Amino acid sequence: MTSTKYDPRVLKAPHPVPGAPDNWKRFLSFNTDAKVIGIQYIGLSLFFLLVGGLLAMVMRGELITPPADLVDPSVYNGLYTMHGTVMLFLFLFPVLNGFNNLLIPTMIGAPDMAFPKLNAAAFWLVPVFAVVLLSSFFIPGGPASSGWWSYPPVSIQNPLGHLINGEFLWILAVAISGVSSIMGAINFVTTIIRMRAPGMGFFKMPVFVWTAWAAQTLQLIGLPALTGGAIMLLFDLSFGTSFFRPEGGGDPVLYQHFFWFYSHPAVYVMVLPVFGIFSEVITVYSRKPLFGYKFVALASFIITFLGLIVWVHHMFYTGTPQWMRNLVMITTMLIAVPTGVKVFAWLGTLWGAKIRLTTPMLFVLGGLVNFIFGGITGVMLGTVPIDIHVGNTYFVVAHFHYIIFNTIGFGIFAGIYHWFPKFTGRMYYEGLGKIHFTLTFIGATLNWLPLHWAGLYGMPRRVASYDPEFALWNVIASIGAFMLGVASIPFILNIVSSWARGAKAPANPWRAIGLEWLLPSPPPAENFEDDIPTVISEPYGYGLGKPLVEDEEFYVRRSMEA
């Protein structure tokens, strides 16, 4: 058995090279290889990060002075609605699905996803709903303008009376996005449950796989509720029903329940995989096993469960009865426990380690600091009396941007750098990466830290003009926003130039432990093909000297010779 494995013919097997620049046309085709789809997702979503960022910079340009002078207030309404929607549905969800596609099969040793065609179809729905969503800029009445919440009664006004209006297209786009996400979620969960390498029990899976699983479970439970709410909203908007119209006996607050039953868990759908990325990156660059691995893994599902029973904390000030507010305040505080377990596990791993400050590690450390900060403001907002005071102010905006950009965004950048050599076969430029990190960290801090004060002093969100007393905070925030715009230049430069002519990446440039690092860079189409390793150790065995898989030497040699 072992002897045939060292057969030189096996070692020399020619591998097609996905991701190589000379082969770029495959990224424009209906390809069913999860690694191609992963790069498609990430590439497309980064484009939409630029689109969403551009919308944001117009908004920050408007807010640099107190009166509404740069854009008309009604245009401003459309801008923030589309900014939020683009960032969530066209940047964050797709980019994380990109990571799922790249990492889940390679980390568990599967040749591909369970349903490769469904996977490709799910990806190609993204450009479809992008077109539906963005085309609303060009129709009479402009895009949806009721915020990413789309709360009735505002969202079901249709002043022009057209059937095709901004809100209609918005609901349609969100529905298509939901279908795509469900297709993805079914695929990811099935793959994780059924296609793990021999020997890979649940407690031998990397944390990223755990978190992706927990997150996709939330998608499967939460998204249908949003879909139900969206169908009813569409009927109210276009077909004269009155589910959410008080004048016909309906209840607008019911929509808020539908919306937040999904959209609170949605924030965990986004943050959980980033917790996974944190766990992978921190262990590699501090070269220590993950402190409390099993607890970190399990905490993911505790977060999933608790995440499903806290949505009402977004409705503290919309007529929720006091007993429910108290209950939800308690469950909201409880989420801090599994989340805290993870944070302490990372800190415990970092404690006394020899840390390599590479670009991905810098992004993770920056993201971790920001997450602790955003978690604290989250707990503040989860406290009923504080929330009633600062709800719907810039304090909320500051809180969730600390999570959504300063934590999740940072984690995504870290992931892109960390796995860039693996999936493109090229090394990125460390210097440019560090410039990107520095600009991003300073820009993000300038952008969102001051807004906490603006919010605490009472500046309402979603308004184009404001009282001059808030001017200072807003000027600083706008400078930060433009800095973030500038920060995208070294990033794009880095990605494009290193992919085109960066140094060839070895199979395992970071000396990382994990199945994906036992593959050549970039991995062949079917990953381990017909020779899938048998896993024998827990992940993250840094410094323990134990092999991860049986016959590790063979896989290492094969990955280097491909």
Added chain:
Amino acid sequence: MTSTNADLPLKHVPGHIKHDGHNLTGFIIFLCSESIIFLAFFVGYALLKITSPEWLPEGVEGLETRMPLINTVILVSSSFVAYFAEVYLHKKNLWGFRAMWLLTMAMGSYFVYGQYVEWSELAFSLSSGVFGGTFYLLTGFHGLHVITGILLMGLMLARSFSPNNYDKGEMGVTAVSLFWHFVDVIWIILYVLIYVWQRTS
């Protein structure tokens, strides 16, 4: 039997492998997820019904329950017929399978027809307040699922005629009949919510 293979067949199987077991796992996950849309509608319905100050639109007394009851009985029994179709398939009795399967389809079609007759005789419309909206939304969304189920069964029936297709049992049939049972259970809940629970305080 579905294989119990968390970590079974991957080793030394080259290329894209067709995993029947995966398909069923994926389909069951889909059904669980789909059931939550209905759950959302049911909860919404119940909340609206309890809290709405004016539930029934003017001139509407309530819903007639006799016809829908007959419909319910037919739909629920069709689930058993579908089960027998599966049993025949396992016994490799293809004609038995086809007969039972066709009967299931006929019963499902009758249900849709009955629903159509009921709809066309109602004195209220989609826009008659929350009552009309929820009624048509719930029954219509469920009806769409019934129609989908019938179409899928037709597909499976057609496939049974290509030779050797169903030699080792057929995952598609298992999945479609699961779907059919699902549609059935949803209807029972719906019937209780809409037709049985008519009185409001």
